[in-house]
Amino acid sequence: MTYPPTPDHIGDPNNAVPVLNIPNVLTVARLFMVPVFGYLSLAIEQTDTVQWLSATVFLIAAVTDLVDGVWARRYGLVTNFGKIADPIADKALIGTALVALSIQGEIAWWVTGIIIFREVAITFLRFWVIKHGVIPASRGGKVKTVSQIVAIVAFLIPLGGWVDAVAQMSLGVALALTVTTGIDYVLKARILPQGS
Numbered sequence: 001m002t003y004p005p006t007p008d009h010i011g012d013p014n015n016a017v018p019v020l021n022i023p024n025v026l027t028v029a030r031l032f033m034v035p036v037f038g039y040l041s042l043a044i045e046q047t048d049t050v051q052w053l054s055a056t057v058f059l060i061a062a063v064t065d066l067v068d069g070v071w072a073r074r075y076g077l078v079t080n081f082g083k084i085a086d087p088i089a090d091k092a093l094i095g096t097a098l099v100a101l102s103i104q105g106e107i108a109w110w111v112t113g114i115i116i117f118r119e120v121a122i123t124f125l126r127f128w129v130i131k132h133g134v135i136p137a138s139r140g141g142k143v144k145t146v147s148q149i150v151a152i153v154a155f156l157i158p159l160g161g162w163v164d165a166v167a168q169m170s171l172g173v174a175l176a177l178t179v180t181t182g183i184d185y186v187l188k189a190r191i192l193p194q195g196s
Contacts, residue, residue: 017078038096091116094119125185143173
């Protein structure tokens, strides 16, 4: 696979990264997809068609979350806007899905509460310590995100059977990683000021 040539602005402090770039467009698109997904997932009539449609919208939005960060880092398109908007869009999407599934009785409220609390707390923590350094996403954090996505999609699609087992298993993995990676981020944040 070949990639486009390295952008000229990488490594050039006098050439600012344009805010209007593909990763940021994907982030904004994800933000717009959140209310659409929320409307579909909480529609009064949850027909199979509506459930498949809400699962599709969620999956497309989740894929943009996985793609925009990789794209921004690979091609030097990281912006301050992206640093703020990306995690907000990510948490809004996951949070909306968890709340909707809890309203539907698919996921226990205490599970949703733990995951949302962790996501919001770590996002604020990252912003709080950003002047000392960036806390990079850990491998466990990435697996946690993938587990959340798999679990939510499995809960959303109207298949049942083995899909329900996948949903429960993925949610269990996501919950365990939510707690462990949250603790890990806090420990990493504590040492950042000392090294600044």
